[in-house]
Amino acid sequence: MGEVLTHGQMLAVQARLQPDRIGARDLERAMTFRQWNDRARRLAHALLGLGLSKGDRVAVLAYNCVEWVEIYAAAAKAGLVVVPVNFRLVGPEVRFILEDAEVAALIVQDALGGVVEEIGADLPVPPGRVVWFGAAPCPAGRRAYEDLIGRARDSEPDAAVAPADPWMLMYTSGTTGRPKGVIRSHRGAAMLSLVTEIELGIHREDAALLVMPMCHANSLYFFGAFSYCGGSTTIYSRRSFDPEHCVRVLAEGGTTFTSLVPTHYAMMLGLPAAARAQDLGRVTRLMISSAPARPDTKRAVMEMFPNSGLFELYGSTETGWVTMLHPEEQFTKLGSVGRECVGSAPIRLLDEEGREVPDGEAGELYSSNPYTFDGYWKLPEKTREAFRDAYCTVGDMARRDADGFIHLVDRKSNMIISGGENVYPSEVEALLGAHPAVRDVAVVGLPDATWGERVHAAIVLREGAALDEAGLLAWCRDRIAGYKRPRSVSFLADDEMPRTATGKNLHRTLKQRLLGPPRERC
Numbered sequence: 001m002g003e004v005l006t007h008g009q010m011l012a013v014q015a016r017l018q019p020d021r022i023g024a025r026d027l028e029r030a031m032t033f034r035q036w037n038d039r040a041r042r043l044a045h046a047l048l049g050l051g052l053s054k055g056d057r058v059a060v061l062a063y064n065c066v067e068w069v070e071i072y073a074a075a076a077k078a079g080l081v082v083v084p085v086n087f088r089l090v091g092p093e094v095r096f097i098l099e100d101a102e103v104a105a106l107i108v109q110d111a112l113g114g115v116v117e118e119i120g121a122d123l124p125v126p127p128g129r130v131v132w133f134g135a136a137p138c139p140a141g142r143r144a145y146e147d148l149i150g151r152a153r154d155s156e157p158d159a160a161v162a163p164a165d166p167w168m169l170m171y172t173s174g175t176t177g178r179p180k181g182v183i184r185s186h187r188g189a190a191m192l193s194l195v196t197e198i199e200l201g202i203h204r205e206d207a208a209l210l211v212m213p214m215c216h217a218n219s220l221y222f223f224g225a226f227s228y229c230g231g232s233t234t235i236y237s238r239r240s241f242d243p244e245h246c247v248r249v250l251a252e253g254g255t256t257f258t259s260l261v262p263t264h265y266a267m268m269l270g271l272p273a274a275a276r277a278q279d280l281g282r283v284t285r286l287m288i289s290s291a292p293a294r295p296d297t298k299r300a301v302m303e304m305f306p307n308s309g310l311f312e313l314y315g316s317t318e319t320g321w322v323t324m325l326h327p328e329e330q331f332t333k334l335g336s337v338g339r340e341c342v343g344s345a346p347i348r349l350l351d352e353e354g355r356e357v358p359d360g361e362a363g364e365l366y367s368s369n370p371y372t373f374d375g376y377w378k379l380p381e382k383t384r385e386a387f388r389d390a391y392c393t394v395g396d397m398a399r400r401d402a403d404g405f406i407h408l409v410d411r412k413s414n415m416i417i418s419g420g421e422n423v424y425p426s427e428v429e430a431l432l433g434a435h436p437a438v439r440d441v442a443v444v445g446l447p448d449a450t451w452g453e454r455v456h457a458a459i460v461l462r463e464g465a466a467l468d469e470a471g472l473l474a475w476c477r478d479r480i481a482g483y484k485r486p487r488s489v490s491f492l493a494d495d496e497m498p499r500t501a502t503g504k505n506l507h508r509t510l511k512q513r514l515l516g517p518p519r520e521r522c
Contacts, residue, residue: 003163004190007224008044008076011037012156014230018204023227026066026237027249033230039149040073044157046148047078050105050129054079054159057101057169059125060215061085061094061116062109064237067133067145068214069223071107076167076186079159083169083181084215091118097171099124101181101377107145110134111239163187169377170217170317181377182317189224191343192320192371196225198342199324200285200311202257204230209250209258211236216502217317218289222259243267244275251278259287261503262297266439269300281307288312294433295334302330312337314408316394318373318386322347322365323406335430336405344369348391349400357399362409362424365398366391397424414507416445418453421483425507431480432457435472437465440497442505443486446514457486458510460494467491490514 005013014023015037023033031039047058058080060071068084075082083101085094094115098106106125108116111134116123123130132138133145167186171179196202208226212219214235226233234253238245247268250258265288268276286301286308293301293312302310309327314337316322325338340347348356349363357363368390375383386392397409410424417423425443432441440460445453461467469489476485498509 004187004194006076006161006163006167006186007189007193007228008040008073008078008161010190010228011040011073011076014227018230021204021230022232023230024066024069024233024235026064026235028237029066031066036070036073038154039070041077041156042149042152042154043070043074044078044080044152044159045155046152047074047080047105048157048159049148049152050143052078052080052104052129054161055081055166056104057081057083059083059085059098059101059103059106060108061087061106061112062133062214063087063111063239064210064214064219064235065109066235066237067107067109068235069227069233072167072220072223073227076161077157077159079161079165081166081169083171084220085171086215087112087213089115091115095119095122095124097179097181101169101171105129105131107131107133110136113139161186163190166374168220170220172317180379180382183374183377185374188320188371188373189221190228191369192221193225193228195321195342195369195371196221197229199321200225200257200287202226202229202231202285206256207232207234207254209234209236209246209253209255211241211246211258211260211264212502217315217320218259218502221320222257222287226257241267243271247271247276247278247280250283251280255283257285257287258283259289262288262293263440263503265293265297265301269297269304276304280305283308286310289315295331298330314338314406316396318394319367319392320369320371322367322369325405329405333401333403333405336401336407339404339406340367341369345390347398347400347406348388349398350388354388359400359402362397362399364393365396365406365408366393368392414444416443416453416455418445418448418451418455418483423455423484428455428457428480428484428486431476432459432472432486435467435475437461437467439463439465440494440505442497442507442510444507444511444514446488446511448487451487454487455484456488456490456514458490458492458497458514460492460497 014033019034020032022030023036127141130142131145132142138144163186166183168184170182210219283305312325314323321341323338324341345368348366372392399407410426414425428443429441439462442458446456448454498506
């Protein structure tokens with residue numbers, strides 16, 4: 001019986017089937033499938049020539065650029081494991097990942113070379129295995145990326161790469177603790193790509209614009225799906241999101257699909273009418289991911305992209321896609337993240353004793369699909385905690401309605417217990433986010449002498465809006481149960497709200513900032 005092809009093998013197939021079609025590009029450089037495959041196999045030979053062998057980890061520290069897809073394909077061909085490092089991390093955080101993953105080589109973009117220099121002598125990678133790319137000259141003792149590719153053999157490596165072998169070691173964003181390495185196999189990546197193609201109806205004539213960081217699961221998983229089926233991928237390689245520029249790229253680049261977080265959509269919708277007046281008719285599929293979107297945002301997006309279906313998904317680095325909400329369900333199932341994706345077993349919602357909860361009640365969400373991760377790197381106990389037989393959890397709480405649609409409640413670890421009552425921040429955030437003056441909100445629990453914890457709201461106001469604590473609390477009074485209402489409010493500038501690279505609010509970091517240094521607490 002045949003097996004699924006790895007992405008390295010599938011790239012070779014696409015190079016044969018459609019050699020002159022643009023396979024991948026960023027905003028500066030484009031590659032046909034043939035060019036992409038040629039550079040990937042040369043890079044594979046170059047990395048093996050540095051003394052690496054099958055299973056070795058190769059870390060990548062870079063902004064969005066087309067080199068990402070060359071490296072992923074090269075690793076797939078050579079049997080190496082890619083460790084994507086978030087470019088927003090500072091030296092000690094990067095060093096932790098490099099040490100924890102026991103990396104054998106590091107590929108770094110020149111613009112982030114300062115992070116490597118900050119680590120200095122503590123860099124746990126031999127100097128001869130630090131590969132440098134970008135416009136700046138390669139520092140002494142480092143290897144130049146283009147030189148390695150230029151001197152390497154132009155043939156497919158003879159590495160025996162099996163579908164069950166690991167391809168990615170992806171560190172979680174750490175919203176609730178220290179990052180953990182998530183092991184994902186070639187088979188899991190291929191199966192997730194196929195399911196994505198089915199759910200979105202994509203094929204080789206489609207073209208994706210990937211705006212989210214290429215070190216993050218969202219862009220990597222969509223890149224995998226488009227490259228696997230022979231579609232074209234454009235990586236949005238600006239270092240910060242420019243809504244007006246992004247609209248132009250969507251209008252002029254032949255894009256049929258993109259995935260954005262609600263903040264991105266809100267920024268585009270906030271542009272002057274003239275800047276939004278672009279021909280966006282070729283865009284036929286839009287994804288909202290990583291955070292829930294307000295109903296008014298969804299309606300405005302549909303008006304801006306008249307020919308596009310709007311999808312919404314729930315998933316994680318560990319599980320891949322778990323549920324999908326399709327365009328025809330957007331307003332009949334507001335607040336839902338949809339139902340199970342194709343090929344998934346029915347979701348289980350369990351209480352603390354592991355019993356299924358009735359419809360309408362909150363339980364911890366467990367999913368089972370053919371592309372779930374293979375475990376946490378060097379953390380067998382955490383891996384066991386994440387699984388019940390073939391079912392996996394990342395600690396999210398959800399409820400199922402009578403039609404089988406899943407409604408996220410919150411992360412189990414974010415739950416606030418106030419006066420003995422369970423309060424889920426996402427429920428309070430959904431209410432506060434509906435206030436016309438509120439642009440963004442994060443709700444956390446702070447210590448309270450009377451209630452144990454009190455509900456605290458951190459608010460970012462819309463530009464030009466005016467709102468104070470008393471006004472917000474009064475607005476809440478008739479809209480949510482008393483024990484769920486905020487008892488205190490702080491107002492932040494947009495850049496003061498701690499967020500991950502993908503726009504998720506970091507509740508743990510926010511809470512630490514609000515509490516202040518340990519010596520100030522009492």
